[in-house]
Amino acid sequence: MSDSSANSTLLTDAASARRLVRLPVEKPQVAVDFLHRKGDGVMSMIAHFWDRLAQTPPLARADLHLLLALDAAVASPGVDINISTIVDEPITGAMLYVPKAHRADILACDLATSTAFAHYIARRGETAAINGSGTTAPAGTAADPAANGGAVPILTSSSPPAALQLAPMPPLTDLSGIKPAEKSTPANGADANGRPAIDFLTGQAEGIMAMIPLLLPLVHKRVPARQLVNYVMRLPIDKSCALDPRVRPAKSTDMAILTQWRRAYRAERGLLFDADLDEAIRTERVFVLEAPAAANGGAVATNIVAIAKFDLELDRSIEIGGVYTFPEHRQKGYGKAIVADLAARIRSQLKTPILQVDETNVAALKLYERAGWQNLGRLARVWLTG
Template sequence: MNKLLVNTPLRCTRIGVDKAGLAADFLRRKGGGVMDMIAHFWDRLSQTPPLARGDLHLVIVWQPPKNSPDNSPLIPDGPQILSASGAMLFVPKAKRADVFALDHVSSDLLASYISQWQPDTPRIPSPTSTSPMDPPDKALPTNGESSTLQFITGEALGVQAMLPSLLASAHRKAPAKVVTNVMMQLGPATTPALSPRVRKARDGDGAILNRWRKMYKEERGILFDADVDAWIESGKVYVCQHESQIVAVAKFDLELATMVEIGGVYTFPEFRRHGFGRELVSDLACRIRTDKKIPVLQVDVDNEAALRIYQSAGWNVMGRLVRVWITAV
């Protein structure tokens, strides 16, 4: 992360949801692929019904023209949004935020925006904030609940720089839970291969898929949707079968215009150390490549063995995505 001078003229500004597509393009241009999945959801913000837009705080950290008065009502245009140094979607009602910041000053400004937001005053009608460190638009209280942020996700360095301020606001010394994943994509020089042992999950695989779901939760802390029949019908879950036994499972997660994420990769304990998981991932990556898209996946930052295996198989590190539960899991 870059370090800027404290007196930098950066400005933190809330912009209209109609500019969400530009903010999403900023994430894609500057995020190195780490923020592409979040950008996918930001692209859809413009479809939010007008009455619900007041709950969406789309915030940009940007540099206004030189010699601009500190309190001038400036709104960033398209090029200024694309050249921003930070962006955030803050949803007070949901107590969550998606964040991307390129430097510590931007992280501090975004954290201050969240900390200064108060739920106990009438809403300011203007959809745009304009001062250098603008007090955020305020909303009516929701059932008397606290406005403390509960969940934040984004590129790891930017989020980590915000945590001291956010934890102080929540009167906590440490977050309730932190999950940091290394984002990886298959290198262009690597050629994945289809495997005759890999097939789509089908009727009759329900019991093994339920076992996959249960054991993945026990080992990784992530619980998949319980509708196994829907998984099978979707055609996005694949299994690796060896000698009539299913030995590994994986699925296609989010599918974007240019990339597809492989997720839920799991080899059952009794079949590990035989390369089945690697074979399954290679097969799925080959299917993605056939569709002219980029295969990507996430690996727990502490899973050093898996990171070594993927890197030896030609997967390159894009960056780190972190999910932080500040007050609740």
């Protein structure tokens, strides 16, 4: 068998080892339970939204592709899949793919599942070329980096290398009551307006990272336009936290420094959060920490030195976000103090404090670990085209 055939065979085998089942959007519970069970807390935020898919207007439900991946090697052979029996099958992944929004939420527990999901997304196109085997292309071919100046080639659908041809999609069982979409879109996974089949992916980092090299050829990219990978952390119940008298809810008179905080956070972290600061103040979701500034005629002035906010509120947890200490006030424990205060406020609501830390922010990660925060895993957000 040639190297080219080996590549194609490996890709086909990886995909066919999984059976995809499309669920009715109004019955997402099996997928939601899987996210909670296998996501180790990393997928809780995504599960929160999936649990509300049934509220989607009926005419829009056809645009939501809610999939489960089953291990075809050990799944019940020759048995029809239905909602009542699927919980007894070996589930290896779940994906919500929204073609019109060019995005997908994904939890893939192994490479075969990542490959199967990538194939499903790529089927929005006709002849998209992807490489899912992870093996080296034959020397001297177009896919050989050495033959291309060390760069990974940008593949096209007109004449993709034989070793990188898209393998057949794994078997699909459609329980949604909607026939799978016909393959009527242009090549390379683009829709009728030239938009790619996929642009944004989010989910557990390991599965997402396995899909990136499979999907980049669909958008003619060598690397993603942007990617963020955060550690999701939780404060266990046996770890203490306490209110800090220096922390208070933000007021409308703080608007100037809140605007400065929002801009500085974007400049340093690359994230711009919601601009409706008035609403955040009204609902007491943003907090400031004041520290003594200077004595003035016997009175002690204060400066706002750190800011944080409540982000997403889930059924059993609330996320702390936007944690920021102004540069001139760092290394004084203010960030740790405001996080502990917000964690105590969350605990008072009988919920669990959670937060996310950029995997490149080693200092913050160590700070939270020393304070007793538990690392649950990595959540990735990837923009293929930006």
